[in-house]
Amino acid sequence: MPDPKELNVNRREVVVGTGACAVVATSPLLVRAQPAPVGTPVMTKVSFSVNGRSHTLELDTRTTLLDALREHLHLTGTKKGCDHGQCGACTVMVDGRRINSCLTLAVMHQGSAVTSIEGLGTPDNLHPMQAAFIKHDGYQCGYCTPGQICSSVAVLDEIKAGIPSHVTADLTAPVQLSEAEIRERMSGNICRCGAYSNIVEAVTEVAERQG
Amino acid sequence: MRAFTYERASAPAEAAAAVARTPGAKFIAGGTNLLDLMKLQIETPTHLVDVNGLQLDAIEPTADGGLRIGALVRNTDLAADERVRRDYGVLSRALLAGASGQLRNRATTAGNLLQRTRCPYFYDTAQPCNKRQPGSGCSALDGFSRQLGIIGVSDACIATNPSDMAVAMRALDAMVETVRPDGTTRAIPIAEFHRLPGDIPHVETTLEPGELITAVTLPPPLGGQQIYRKVRDRASYAFALVSVAAVIQQDGTGRVAVGGVAHKPWRLEAAEADLPRGPRVVTEQLLAGAKPTHDNAFKVSLVERTLGAVISEARS
Numbered sequence: 001m002p003d004p005k006e007l008n009v010n011r012r013e014v015v016v017g018t019g020a021c022a023v024v025a026t027s028p029l030l031v032r033a034q035p036a037p038v039g040t041p042v043m044t045k046v047s048f049s050v051n052g053r054s055h056t057l058e059l060d061t062r063t064t065l066l067d068a069l070r071e072h073l074h075l076t077g078t079k080k081g082c083d084h085g086q087c088g089a090c091t092v093m094v095d096g097r098r099i100n101s102c103l104t105l106a107v108m109h110q111g112s113a114v115t116s117i118e119g120l121g122t123p124d125n126l127h128p129m130q131a132a133f134i135k136h137d138g139y140q141c142g143y144c145t146p147g148q149i150c151s152s153v154a155v156l157d158e159i160k161a162g163i164p165s166h167v168t169a170d171l172t173a174p175v176q177l178s179e180a181e182i183r184e185r186m187s188g189n190i191c192r193c194g195a196y197s198n199i200v201e202a203v204t205e206v207a208e209r210q211g
Numbered sequence: 212m213r214a215f216t217y218e219r220a221s222a223p224a225e226a227a228a229a230v231a232r233t234p235g236a237k238f239i240a241g242g243t244n245l246l247d248l249m250k251l252q253i254e255t256p257t258h259l260v261d262v263n264g265l266q267l268d269a270i271e272p273t274a275d276g277g278l279r280i281g282a283l284v285r286n287t288d289l290a291a292d293e294r295v296r297r298d299y300g301v302l303s304r305a306l307l308a309g310a311s312g313q314l315r316n317r318a319t320t321a322g323n324l325l326q327r328t329r330c331p332y333f334y335d336t337a338q339p340c341n342k343r344q345p346g347s348g349c350s351a352l353d354g355f356s357r358q359l360g361i362i363g364v365s366d367a368c369i370a371t372n373p374s375d376m377a378v379a380m381r382a383l384d385a386m387v388e389t390v391r392p393d394g395t396t397r398a399i400p401i402a403e404f405h406r407l408p409g410d411i412p413h414v415e416t417t418l419e420p421g422e423l424i425t426a427v428t429l430p431p432p433l434g435g436q437q438i439y440r441k442v443r444d445r446a447s448y449a450f451a452l453v454s455v456a457a458v459i460q461q462d463g464t465g466r467v468a469v470g471g472v473a474h475k476p477w478r479l480e481a482a483e484a485d486l487p488r489g490p491r492v493v494t495e496q497l498l499a500g501a502k503p504t505h506d507n508a509f510k511v512s513l514v515e516r517t518l519g520a521v522i523s524e525a526r527s
Contacts, residue, residue: 040214061217098316099317104317105246151313163290172296
């Protein structure tokens with residue numbers, strides 16, 4: 001039997017070697033396809049609060065709210081999935097409304113109040129939605145979960161506020177909570193593991209408890 | 212993403228002047244479409260003028276009994292407004308059929324009108340696209356064109372306008388109010404706001420450089436049954452293959468605009484007189500001269516069947 005450590009070393013060497021070859025082979029193409037950013041990075045100051053704490057940051061104007069949370073404030077609960085507003089993993093609440101934090105610039109949020117998953121609950125004091133996701137097994141890998149939970153909490157607020165959805169039958173009547181309403185309103189949060197039915201159960205339970 | 216400078220505008224005319232005098236400048240409001248395109252370097256502004264502070268976020272009655280929607284009213288707020296739900300149901304329905312809850316919370320009325328096409332070749336920077344790189348050619352003509360346009364297309368571009376909201380606004384005959392860099396204002400009928408591609412598909416609207424949308428006005432309520440029916444590959448959160456915005460009166464007359472088929476919301480007022488005669492005769496006129504591709508020829512009959520479903524729903 002070969003020594004497992006030796007195997008590891010060998011494999012790493014192989015991986016490094018292959019990587020280097022690939023870089024040499026494709027770099028001229030890469031340079032043409034993705035020209036280096038032109039111009040000097042522009043830094044701007046911005047202040048906003050996250051989960052009740054004020055922060056003042058000096059950021060490259062290109063920094064999204066998502067990257068400000070993760071890379072600058074080290075609040076890594078909010079996840080980067082597609083980075084193009086298609087998956088919902090980056091969902092946070094800004095001034096009480098859920099948005100895709102990947103599709104907004106941090107500098108556009110001067111004075112905003114941001115709530116991320118870290119602001120909803122803690123391991124010792126879970127938000128009811130977090131507890132319901134655990135109870136109903138509303139995840140498998142867990143990567144989309146912070147976004148699913150932030151979105152779910154906001155969805156229940158939106159229903160309470162009387163905001164209609166695509167499946168609301170009567171636009172002039174109060175919105176009725178239903179599975180169809182929850183599914184439609186959660187369609188901006190993709191779960192690659194397919195935990196949807198358990199997510200719907202978790203959200204439904206919290207909604208019913210809130211009355 | 213390319214580096215850019217950033218400023219917050221405090222008055223509409225000042226914002227328009229800032230964009231007009233700075234080469235490569237763009238407005239940013241919701242940012243949900245622009246930032247996506249900037250990350251892909253399809254849009255490469257060197258300067259962004261943030262218009263979120265312009266206080267253009269009110270929905271107010273107009274003197275003639277219509278409604279004036281501020282450019283910065285978010286899609287969620289417009290769809291949820293009581294007056295819109297009661298008097299302009301087709302607009303509420305169209306908004307709610309588009310995007311996701313998160314996106315509608317950010318996306319603005321003006322930004323929705325200005326969103327770029329979702330043609331896959333516009334997004335693929337390794338392929339020619341006359342809209343992204345004028346004069347480079349159109350990859351979609353011989354490519355994957357299932358989602359793309361069937362009417363009003365050109366040899367340079369078969370892209371579609373992806374907006375649901377604009378289709379309803381076309382059926383309602385909305386007006387787009389703007390301010391120009393010199394401070395003068397004008398109102399553009401929605402029918403004249405979006406262009407057909409012709410040989411300059413990168414020019415998508417009739418706005419002048421630096422011209423800023425300040426509001427969209429709706430005429431007095433039309434009554435009738437207001438329906439927006441969207442046919443798409445998923446039940447939610449997908450762009451339309453075909454959509455129909457309709458206002459149908461009790462006697463069967465009315466107006467219809469079609470989405471997902473052209474570079475602009477597609478409406479032919481002359482065809483509407485035949486609405487009481489059913490969907491086939493209307494569709495024949497609406498889509499006369501259509502030039503579908505092999506991949507999207509199904510859209511011709513899909514328009515007819517979607518219109519048929521809308522007419523049946525209005526009658527029931």
